[in-house]
Amino acid sequence: KAGVTQTPRYLIKTRGQQVTLSCSPISGHRSVSWYQQTPGQGLQFLFEYFSETQRNKGNFPGRFSGRQFSNSRSEMNVSTLELGDSALYLCASSYIAGGSTDTQYFGPGTRLTVL
Protein backbone atom coordinates (compact mmCIF):
# COMPACT_ATOMS: atom_id res chain seq x y z
CA LYS A 1 0.00 0.00 0.00
CA ALA A 2 1.36 3.42 -0.89
CA GLY A 3 1.94 5.76 2.02
CA VAL A 4 0.72 9.29 2.54
CA THR A 5 2.00 11.59 -0.16
CA GLN A 6 2.36 15.33 0.05
CA THR A 7 3.06 17.80 -2.69
CA PRO A 8 5.05 19.83 -3.17
CA ARG A 9 7.90 18.77 -0.88
CA TYR A 10 9.49 22.20 -0.84
CA LEU A 11 8.03 25.62 -1.43
CA ILE A 12 9.36 29.16 -1.23
CA LYS A 13 6.95 32.07 -1.07
CA THR A 14 7.09 35.73 -0.15
CA ARG A 15 5.12 37.56 2.51
CA GLY A 16 1.56 38.36 1.51
CA GLN A 17 1.25 35.53 -0.98
CA GLN A 18 -0.98 32.54 -0.50
CA VAL A 19 -0.12 28.86 -0.78
CA THR A 20 -1.96 25.59 -1.28
CA LEU A 21 -0.55 22.28 -0.09
CA SER A 22 -1.87 18.90 -1.12
CA CYS A 23 -2.14 15.58 0.70
CA SER A 24 -3.16 12.17 -0.63
CA PRO A 25 -3.99 9.75 2.20
CA ILE A 26 -3.43 6.04 2.26
CA SER A 27 -6.03 4.26 0.15
CA GLY A 28 -9.11 3.55 2.24
CA HIS A 29 -8.31 6.15 4.89
CA ARG A 30 -11.04 8.73 5.30
CA SER A 31 -9.51 10.96 7.98
CA VAL A 32 -6.85 13.52 7.15
CA SER A 33 -5.20 15.77 9.73
CA TRP A 34 -2.80 18.62 9.17
CA TYR A 35 0.00 19.73 11.48
CA GLN A 36 2.54 22.53 11.57
CA GLN A 37 6.02 21.77 12.88
CA THR A 38 8.47 24.52 13.81
CA PRO A 39 11.63 24.50 15.96
CA GLY A 40 10.07 26.92 18.42
CA GLN A 41 6.53 25.60 18.80
CA GLY A 42 7.05 21.96 17.92
CA LEU A 43 4.31 19.95 16.30
CA GLN A 44 0.90 21.62 16.47
CA PHE A 45 -2.46 20.35 15.26
CA LEU A 46 -4.11 22.48 12.58
CA PHE A 47 -7.31 20.66 11.63
CA GLU A 48 -8.86 17.30 10.82
CA TYR A 49 -11.20 16.34 8.01
CA PHE A 50 -13.37 13.26 7.79
CA SER A 51 -15.74 12.55 4.93
CA GLU A 52 -15.26 16.07 3.57
CA THR A 53 -16.22 17.69 6.91
CA GLN A 54 -13.93 19.51 9.28
CA ARG A 55 -14.17 17.71 12.61
CA ASN A 56 -11.58 19.50 14.72
CA LYS A 57 -9.62 22.72 14.43
CA GLY A 58 -6.59 23.79 16.36
CA ASN A 59 -5.79 27.25 17.62
CA PHE A 60 -4.67 28.87 14.37
CA PRO A 61 -5.89 32.06 12.68
CA GLY A 62 -8.48 32.00 9.92
CA ARG A 63 -5.72 32.45 7.34
CA PHE A 64 -5.26 28.70 7.65
CA SER A 65 -7.99 26.73 5.97
CA GLY A 66 -8.49 23.36 4.42
CA ARG A 67 -10.83 21.11 2.59
CA GLN A 68 -11.27 17.46 1.74
CA PHE A 69 -12.51 16.02 -1.49
CA SER A 70 -14.78 13.04 -2.06
CA ASN A 71 -11.74 10.83 -2.76
CA SER A 72 -10.35 11.81 0.71
CA ARG A 73 -7.53 13.88 -0.77
CA SER A 74 -7.07 17.08 1.17
CA GLU A 75 -5.66 20.52 0.60
CA MET A 76 -4.70 23.21 3.04
CA ASN A 77 -4.43 26.86 2.17
CA VAL A 78 -2.60 29.65 3.91
CA SER A 79 -3.45 33.16 2.81
CA THR A 80 -1.50 36.37 3.38
CA LEU A 81 1.65 34.53 4.33
CA GLU A 82 3.75 35.79 7.22
CA LEU A 83 7.40 35.05 8.00
CA GLY A 84 6.25 33.00 11.00
CA ASP A 85 4.39 30.61 8.71
CA SER A 86 7.71 29.11 7.65
CA ALA A 87 7.46 25.53 8.84
CA LEU A 88 7.18 21.89 7.93
CA TYR A 89 3.54 21.11 7.22
CA LEU A 90 2.66 17.50 7.87
CA CYS A 91 -0.38 15.59 6.79
CA ALA A 92 -1.52 12.40 8.50
CA SER A 93 -4.22 9.95 7.56
CA SER A 94 -6.08 7.36 9.56
CA TYR A 95 -8.79 4.85 8.79
CA ILE A 96 -11.31 6.34 11.18
CA ALA A 97 -11.52 9.67 12.91
CA GLY A 98 -11.92 10.86 16.43
CA GLY A 99 -10.44 7.97 18.35
CA SER A 100 -7.69 8.92 20.73
CA THR A 101 -5.79 5.75 19.96
CA ASP A 102 -6.18 5.87 16.18
CA THR A 103 -2.99 5.10 14.32
CA GLN A 104 -2.05 8.09 12.23
CA TYR A 105 0.27 7.67 9.28
CA PHE A 106 2.25 10.78 8.47
CA GLY A 107 3.48 11.96 5.14
CA PRO A 108 6.99 13.36 4.64
CA GLY A 109 5.75 16.94 4.86
CA THR A 110 5.98 20.10 2.81
CA ARG A 111 8.77 22.47 3.81
CA LEU A 112 7.42 26.01 3.38
CA THR A 113 9.79 28.96 3.51
CA VAL A 114 8.35 32.46 3.58
CA LEU A 115 10.77 35.25 2.61
Next chain:
Amino acid sequence: TQLLEQSPQFLSIQEGENLTVYCNSSSVFSSLQWYRQEPGEGPVLLVTVVTGGEVKKLKRLTFQFGDARKDSSLHITAAQPGDTGLYLCAGPPGYSSASKIIFGSGTRLSIRP
Protein backbone atom coordinates in the same frame (compact mmCIF):
# COMPACT_ATOMS: atom_id res chain seq x y z
CA THR B 1 -3.71 24.42 29.03
CA GLN B 2 -2.53 20.86 28.87
CA LEU B 3 1.16 20.52 28.14
CA LEU B 4 3.45 17.61 27.57
CA GLU B 5 7.02 18.31 28.66
CA GLN B 6 9.77 16.07 27.44
CA SER B 7 13.22 15.66 28.89
CA PRO B 8 15.95 15.78 28.04
CA GLN B 9 15.64 17.98 24.97
CA PHE B 10 18.87 16.61 23.50
CA LEU B 11 20.76 13.43 24.21
CA SER B 12 23.94 12.18 22.59
CA ILE B 13 25.28 8.83 23.75
CA GLN B 14 27.59 6.09 22.61
CA GLU B 15 26.33 3.00 20.85
CA GLY B 16 25.56 0.25 23.33
CA GLU B 17 24.54 2.54 26.19
CA ASN B 18 21.09 2.64 27.76
CA LEU B 19 18.91 5.72 27.98
CA THR B 20 15.55 6.92 29.24
CA VAL B 21 13.41 9.71 27.85
CA TYR B 22 10.60 11.25 29.89
CA CYS B 23 7.24 12.77 29.03
CA ASN B 24 5.46 14.59 31.85
CA SER B 25 2.25 16.51 32.33
CA SER B 26 0.30 18.03 35.19
CA SER B 27 -2.87 16.72 33.53
CA VAL B 28 -4.28 13.24 33.15
CA PHE B 29 -4.27 11.75 29.67
CA SER B 30 -6.57 8.95 28.57
CA SER B 31 -3.73 7.59 26.45
CA LEU B 32 -0.27 8.54 25.27
CA GLN B 33 1.55 7.75 22.09
CA TRP B 34 5.24 7.75 21.26
CA TYR B 35 6.53 8.61 17.80
CA ARG B 36 9.96 8.66 16.20
CA GLN B 37 10.73 11.16 13.46
CA GLU B 38 13.78 10.94 11.23
CA PRO B 39 15.13 13.83 9.15
CA GLY B 40 13.05 14.50 6.06
CA GLU B 41 10.25 12.22 7.21
CA GLY B 42 7.05 12.47 9.15
CA PRO B 43 6.67 10.94 12.63
CA VAL B 44 6.09 7.19 12.83
CA LEU B 45 3.97 5.77 15.61
CA LEU B 46 5.92 3.43 17.90
CA VAL B 47 3.37 2.61 20.58
CA THR B 48 0.14 3.65 22.28
CA VAL B 49 -0.32 3.17 26.03
CA VAL B 50 -3.79 3.44 27.48
CA THR B 51 -3.78 1.91 30.99
CA GLY B 52 -2.12 3.46 34.03
CA GLY B 53 0.96 1.44 34.94
CA GLU B 54 1.05 -0.24 31.53
CA VAL B 55 4.41 -1.41 30.20
CA LYS B 56 4.93 -2.24 26.54
CA LYS B 57 8.05 -3.60 24.92
CA LEU B 58 9.10 -3.19 21.33
CA LYS B 59 12.38 -5.07 20.88
CA ARG B 60 14.94 -2.93 22.76
CA LEU B 61 12.41 -0.19 23.54
CA THR B 62 10.34 -0.25 26.72
CA PHE B 63 7.46 2.15 27.19
CA GLN B 64 5.77 2.82 30.51
CA PHE B 65 2.62 4.78 31.31
CA GLY B 66 2.54 6.23 34.82
CA ASP B 67 0.03 4.93 37.32
CA ALA B 68 -1.70 8.31 37.44
CA ARG B 69 -1.61 8.60 33.62
CA LYS B 70 0.24 11.91 33.84
CA ASP B 71 3.62 10.72 32.64
CA SER B 72 5.34 8.22 30.44
CA SER B 73 8.86 7.05 29.79
CA LEU B 74 10.74 5.43 26.95
CA HIS B 75 13.75 3.30 27.81
CA ILE B 76 16.15 2.10 25.12
CA THR B 77 18.54 -0.72 25.90
CA ALA B 78 21.84 -1.03 24.06
CA ALA B 79 21.19 1.94 21.79
CA GLN B 80 22.15 1.63 18.13
CA PRO B 81 22.81 4.32 15.50
CA GLY B 82 19.48 3.41 13.90
CA ASP B 83 17.74 4.71 17.03
CA THR B 84 18.82 8.24 16.15
CA GLY B 85 15.91 10.60 15.66
CA LEU B 86 13.40 12.91 17.28
CA TYR B 87 11.20 11.15 19.83
CA LEU B 88 7.81 12.69 20.45
CA CYS B 89 5.12 11.86 22.95
CA ALA B 90 1.55 12.84 22.19
CA GLY B 91 -1.89 12.53 23.63
CA PRO B 92 -5.48 13.68 23.30
CA PRO B 93 -6.15 16.85 25.27
CA GLY B 94 -9.04 17.36 27.64
CA TYR B 95 -12.50 18.49 26.66
CA SER B 96 -11.56 22.15 26.93
CA SER B 97 -9.26 21.97 23.95
CA ALA B 98 -10.31 22.00 20.33
CA SER B 99 -7.12 20.27 19.32
CA LYS B 100 -7.36 16.62 18.46
CA ILE B 101 -3.94 15.82 19.85
CA ILE B 102 -1.06 17.63 21.50
CA PHE B 103 2.59 16.78 21.11
CA GLY B 104 5.49 17.17 23.47
CA SER B 105 8.45 19.31 22.46
CA GLY B 106 10.49 16.24 21.62
CA THR B 107 13.79 14.65 22.56
CA ARG B 108 16.44 14.68 19.88
CA LEU B 109 18.51 11.54 20.27
CA SER B 110 21.87 10.96 18.63
CA ILE B 111 23.66 7.63 18.92
CA ARG B 112 27.37 7.76 18.14
CA PRO B 113 28.91 4.63 16.57
